[in-house]
Amino acid sequence: MQPLSDTLRTAFRRVLQLPNRRKEIRRGTLDHIRGFHSDILGNDRDITIYLPPGYNDRDDVRYPVLYMHDGQNLFEAERAFIPGQHWRLGEAADEAIGSRSARPMIIVGIDNTGASRIDEYTPTNDPSRHGGGKAKDYGRMIIEELKPIIDATYRTLTDASNTALGGSSLGGLATLHLGLTRPDVFGHLAVMSPSVWWHNRAILTDVENFASPQRPRIWLDMGGREGVEGLNDARSLRDLLRNKGWRDDADFNYFEDRRADHSERAWAKRAPAVLEFLFPPTELSALNGS
Numbered sequence: 001m002q003p004l005s006d007t008l009r010t011a012f013r014r015v016l017q018l019p020n021r022r023k024e025i026r027r028g029t030l031d032h033i034r035g036f037h038s039d040i041l042g043n044d045r046d047i048t049i050y051l052p053p054g055y056n057d058r059d060d061v062r063y064p065v066l067y068m069h070d071g072q073n074l075f076e077a078e079r080a081f082i083p084g085q086h087w088r089l090g091e092a093a094d095e096a097i098g099s100r101s102a103r104p105m106i107i108v109g110i111d112n113t114g115a116s117r118i119d120e121y122t123p124t125n126d127p128s129r130h131g132g133g134k135a136k137d138y139g140r141m142i143i144e145e146l147k148p149i150i151d152a153t154y155r156t157l158t159d160a161s162n163t164a165l166g167g168s169s170l171g172g173l174a175t176l177h178l179g180l181t182r183p184d185v186f187g188h189l190a191v192m193s194p195s196v197w198w199h200n201r202a203i204l205t206d207v208e209n210f211a212s213p214q215r216p217r218i219w220l221d222m223g224g225r226e227g228v229e230g231l232n233d234a235r236s237l238r239d240l241l242r243n244k245g246w247r248d249d250a251d252f253n254y255f256e257d258r259r260a261d262h263s264e265r266a267w268a269k270r271a272p273a274v275l276e277f278l279f280p281p282t283e284l285s286a287l288n289g290s
Helices: 002-023 089-098 117-121 135-153 170-181 198-209 228-243 264-278 282-288
Strands: 029-038 043-051 065-068 106-110 163-168 188-192 217-223 252-257
Touching (some): 043 089, 106 135, 117 135, 163 264, 170 188, 170 198, 217 264
Parallel strands (some): 065 163, 163 188, 188 217
Antiparallel strands (some): 029 043
């Protein structure tokens, strides 16, 4: 009877451990391109690449890609603008992928270069701010210099329907501008707490003039503690997008987090929902026509 007892004991142990194994979330990995040089912008920056769980298990699977601004604030606590306050975007992606609430994706974090951040993230020169207006060149850097390297190095899905762009604050402004001017490249946008106020709200003119037959899917949000002006600007942008034909629960989602301020912690909290919107499970993508 002893062998039977050992067998039963082993069987019970496996049964008891099974739920724990199911709850374990597989983790993605980070890769880096140090000192990535742009001839277009004439500067260098680091690039951080998140590869989803299971990326190395099979070599026949390709993935959609999310390009994110302010890359040093996304994955690594020690590199954040305020050390320790980062988006935990890798963890958010792991959880969303593990729970099957989002498709597995590659995320490319593009560091800002500090001094040139404002210029590169703004589409127009604002005389009152004594700068800005290099977002077009910044977009060219992503499209003409960085994206080809990412597509050649990693197993990506390269078309606009599988390419997203995202950022917060001025990064949200740059995202919307580049998405509206290059919808042939970026089919999904995460526009978080956008700086609509830049240059007398010039971005609203971009939206008003948008006439492309290709319409990117847009996530737009704002925190309730980001100021009355910020909220009013986000609501004006929301209403204008709806008037231009973006449809709620189809190719558009607007979210207000009433308790959120303008911070990495606030954006980190919203990151899982953003990933789920940008990369919904395949069956939901088919229903939404994305």
